[in-house]
Amino acid sequence: MTVKALLKNMVPKKIRNLRHLFFAWWGSVQYKNPSKSLFVIGVTGTSGKSTTIHFLRQMLEGAGFTVGSLSTIDFSVAGIQQLNDKKMTMLGKTAIQKFLRDMVEAQCDIAIIETTSEGRVQHRHRWIAYDAMIITNLYEEHIESHGSFENYKQAKKDIFSYVSSLAPKNKSGLSKTLQKAWSGETVPKVFVLNTSMPQVKEFYDCSVGEKYLCTVAGEKKYFTPNTADRELILDTVCTKKEGISFTLNKKDITTASIFGEFNAMNVTLGIAMLQEFGISLEQCIHLIKKIASPPGRVEFIQEAKQHGFTAIVDYAFEPVAISGLYEIVSRLAPKRVIHVFGSTGGGRDVSRRFSVGRLVGTKADICVVTNDDPYDDDPEKIIADIVSAALDVGKRIDETCFAITDRANAIQKAVTLAKEGDVVLITGKGSEQAMVFENGRMEPWDDREEVRKAIAMR
Known part of the structure; x- marks a missing residue:
């Protein structure tokens, strides 16, 4: 410590x-x-x-x-x-x-x-x-x-x-x-x-x-x-x-x-x-008429289009904001929604893990649960809490719900699974430029760039 x-x-x-x-x-x-x-x-x-x-x-x-x-x-x-x-x-x-x-x-x-x-x-x-x-x-x-x-x-x-x-x-x-x-x-x-x-x-x-x-x-x-x-x-x-x-x-x-x-x-x-x-x-x-959306807020990653699917990065991390995001996604009439998400540690609301897990477990076709600024909390415990909530609403582990601690690998998994007409959602960090781990240690990070890397590797 x-x-x-x-x-x-x-x-x-x-x-x-x-x-x-x-x-x-x-x-x-x-x-x-x-x-x-x-x-x-x-x-x-x-x-x-x-x-x-x-x-x-x-x-x-x-x-x-x-x-x-x-x-x-x-x-x-x-x-x-x-x-x-x-x-x-x-x-x-x-x-x-x-x-x-x-x-x-x-x-x-x-x-x-x-x-x-x-x-x-x-x-x-x-x-x-x-x-x-x-x-x-x-x-x-x-x-x-x-x-x-x-x-x-x-x-x-x-x-x-x-x-x-x-x-x-x-x-x-x-x-x-x-x-x-x-x-x-x-x-x-x-x-x-x-x-x-x-x-x-x-x-x-x-x-x-x-x-x-x-x-x-x-x-x-x-x-x-x-x-x-x-x-x-x-x-x-x-x-x-x-x-x-x-x-x-x-x-x-x-x-x-x-x-x-x-x-x-x-x-x-x-x-x-x-x-x-x-x-x-x-x-x-x-x-x-001249204003634009901010970076990392309902940001469409253009590189996904040439592969026939839609990728959206958004900051939403709690149920109300995530529900609002799903209203947007529904307008796109996707074949499937593949959602990469987690829940922040560091003394944030533990109950949020379960409410978000249930919500995304209900709304998404495939959940990919991953790290999201764990701070001093055990990232495996955070992920396990979310996964348990998703399973409670019918998701099946390693079929429609994946637990992947490394966020880059989680994004890669979602992009690999994506087929024509699908929407890949990556939420929780938006345009944030760092991931925070134990003792306040920060590592450079950008969800948008990780999505682009994953698409380039398809």
């Missing part, structure tokens, strides 16, 4: 988190509080955070803003992107503040930060001068990390309360491009909420500022906006050959190369934020 792991076991979590609090403060001092010079948008929620950031950044850039963003997918500063190879969403120590300073130096107008519940517990959001917060959704996930769903929800609500508590910025401190958005001298706090979320009223009550509420027509609405709030009503979502289409406040919207009906809400949340900058819905409709 490493010294770091030993200390982690010995020192209470609340005490350990004081270290993160210090570094959050020290980073703001060291880099001269860069967020004061940016309009800072946070994006939180259980799923869809990185994708919403990716869409929002592209739309803002299309509208003429210079943007920086930090997410699970990538780090972007003024149009220059690098894939996130840190295996961390909210970066530790002083890294977030350094990126914000880089954004200021690059003359960015806006910063978008993926803001997680674990980041809040570790105080990584502190000394960031947020102006806006978007929540995508909220459901049971990360329960073992937080102890209960109530604790998890409270961590998210604390983020909203924190943003509400910050003093409004004087708009003169922001870029001239941004200053045109508001008539007053100060910059309002802005909150974007999804009314399909059962807990939306609790988040609404934590939000002090302007509010945009995104509603799905025909679905249960858990909160009715006040007259002062702005509402965007999403309706008639469908999948076309070129991407999803939907109506927003009765205006037709068609995306290019964006798949998954769940992404209609991610796009809508981004559009709501654009409204704050004076960008009309009509302008947004044109901007949307």
Whole structure:
């Protein structure tokens, strides 16, 4: 056991988190509080955070803003992107503040930060001068990390309360491009909420500022906006050959190369934020046609086409996201679905192994269960748990369910099994650039490249 792991076991979590609090403060001092010079948008929620950031950044850039963003997918500063190879969403120590300073130096107008519940517990959001917060959704996930769903929800609500508590910025401190958005001298706090979320009223009550509420027509609405709030009503979502289409406040919207009906809400949340900058819905409709899906999110591997099958790499790792992915796959009318997947170790929810195993065991024709960032957990035990759940719903070992610890070999197996008309799914890592093993050891990894290698070896 490493010294770091030993200390982690010995020192209470609340005490350990004081270290993160210090570094959050020290980073703001060291880099001269860069967020004061940016309009800072946070994006939180259980799923869809990185994708919403990716869409929002592209739309803002299309509208003429210079943007920086930090997410699970990538780090972007003024149009220059690098894939996130840190295996961390909210970066530790002083890294977030350094990126914000880089954004200021690059003359960015806006910063978008993926803001997680674990980041809040570790105080990584502190000394960031947020102006806006978007929540995508909220459901049971990360329960073992937080102890209960109530604790998890409270961590998210604390983020909203924190943003509400910050003093409004004087708009003169922001870029001239941004200053045109508001008539007053100060910059309002802005909150974007999804009314399909059962807990939306609790988040609404934590939000002090302007509010945009995104509603799905025909679905249960858990909160009715006040007259002062702005509402965007999403309706008639469908999948076309070129991407999803939907109506927003009765205006037709068609995306290019964006798949998954769940992404209609991610796009809508981004559009709501654009409204704050004076960008009309009509302008947004044109901007949307130019945006693309993020890497590792429903990413089709083109090399599979010449062999007659479809290969898709996606980040989905929990039941809700995986179910959404299967909705996309069903539109492709595959002959068979061959699914490579696993479950993350390192204190993540153990119960997820069984729920994911049952789900994929039911949905896929062939399951290939493999490693997925085991951390200090026994990878064989993780795989055995998943396989047991898949067998419970009718899969047969070494016939319709394979247990292959080495992820490269698992991908090779799936690609070898694929026949014309099949879909091969590889989920859990997306565009992540590393695999994490015991004692935090990281090895370079990219599911997409491994799929391409496997196809080349057919």
